[in-house]
Amino acid sequence: MEVNGIPNVRTCIAPLLEGVAVRMQDRLASWPQNNTDNAFVSTVQDIDILIVGAGPAGMEAALQAATFGASVLLVDENQRVGGQLIKQTHKFFGSKEEKAGTRGISIAKDLEDQLCDDRFKDKIDVLLDATVFGFYEDDTEDRYTFGVISRKEYKSRLIKVVCRSVIFTVGAMENMLLFPGNDLPGVYGAGAVQTLMNVYGVKPGERVLMVGAGNVGLIVGYQLLQAGIKVDRVVEAAPTIGGYHVHAAKLRRCSVPIYTRHSIKEVFGADCVKGAVVVELDDHWNPIQGSEEIVTCDTVCLAVGLTPSTRLLEQIGVDMALVPEAGGYIALHDERMQTSVPRVYVAGDSSGIEEASTAMIEGKIAGAMAAKQLGYQQEKAQTAYEGFLKELKRLRAGPFGAKPRDAKQRIQRLWRKRP
Ligand SMILES: Cc1cc2nc3c(=O)[nH]c(=O)nc-3n(C[C@H](O)[C@H](O)[C@H](O)COP(=O)(O)OP(=O)(O)OC[C@H]3O[C@@H](n4cnc5c(N)ncnc54)[C@H](O)[C@@H]3O)c2cc1C
Structure with missing residues (x-):
């Protein structure tokens, strides 16, 4: 939407302010105009490391890089x-x-407190409500230039960030399913x-059909019950439940059935969801004719996986490859x-x-290695890196780490095969 004259605003994450002007945008955005309500200022910020995304990976990367002496700008659009952590009220597994x-x-909260620690006052600058929207080529050999738009209270500010190194910790996007009424x-x-x-x-509805029985579907299904919302059932296209059985058991104890080899066929309703049709799948994932069943619900929740966000990485021109085990197209990377x-x-x-x-x-690895590469405390950063690498290997050992372990091994094989 266009908000107070600023185009391309994701209104799902924008604050509702008194007197704000929101307009449908049915065309490509034009460049925002200078006006009194929407002061448009452009500044330049020159730092060692730009970190895009302040989730757990980005925050740890910032803390490490600053620990070794690098100056950091940590930007997040929220x-x-x-x-993701700000919505995760459940206790972590692992x-x-x-x-x-x-x-x-x-x-x-713990990571946020660490970012505010006095030790990092002159090293870490956090910029919120701001999106890193593009990479620009210029003639400076050892510098990268990025465009950042900060929209604090819809006062847009264009910031040109010039940095020596950049760490992308931009997270992932949710997958969607194709069906009539989606x-x-x-x-x-x-x-x-x-x-x-x-x-x-805010309750999303009163009666929910959950699609997907991975950890996300199971955990969110249980949180819906805790919020007093009826979960009619969970349908899962795979022959087995993908998430931890402890989460599935919690739902079953609350009488929520989990149907494997089932999926959603369509959703019906004139201007909002009134119900859905679910269907059984055969061994080849095809719908079995005649197995359709109507589920009465006002909400359909899709927990069908995530795809890594890689658009800015692609724009810079890093080598990419399709690695389905890792969720899609991946920026090839080494162990550092x-x-x-x-x-x-x-x-x-x-x-x-x-x-x-x-x-x-x-995040810790990327922060330490980026600082080291820029010449900060190289020996100490290397020792820290070796410790983090061991931690990562230990975490991925065992049966639950098999999928990411295989994915990362494949990424590194592809990395080594690059011309
Ligand atoms: C329901 C659910 C339960 C989970 N439970 C667990 C659990 O129990 N244990 C566990 O270890 N993990 C769990 N996870 C997974 C975990 O939340 C994620 O793996 C983790 O948050 C990934 O961290 P990240 O820093 O890579 O990305 P994110 O946490 O997604 O952070 C990325 C940030 O980058 C910002 N961003 C993106 N693009 C830009 C841009 N261009 N400019 C500015 N900012 C940008 C995003 O807005 C976001 O704030 C769960 C996930 C879900 C959905």
């Missing part, structure tokens, strides 16, 4: 730091070292449902999280879909 048993929101109000991604309930305290473009790093979900625990360690 109004607070934390990324091992104690990676904060298992702690709620996601508490992990975000654009009706009431069809949500699981992340949106979590944001409504856990960030804003360095991509094929010098001094450009990637970490967390944008380097392959995994978990906050591994995102944090990847």
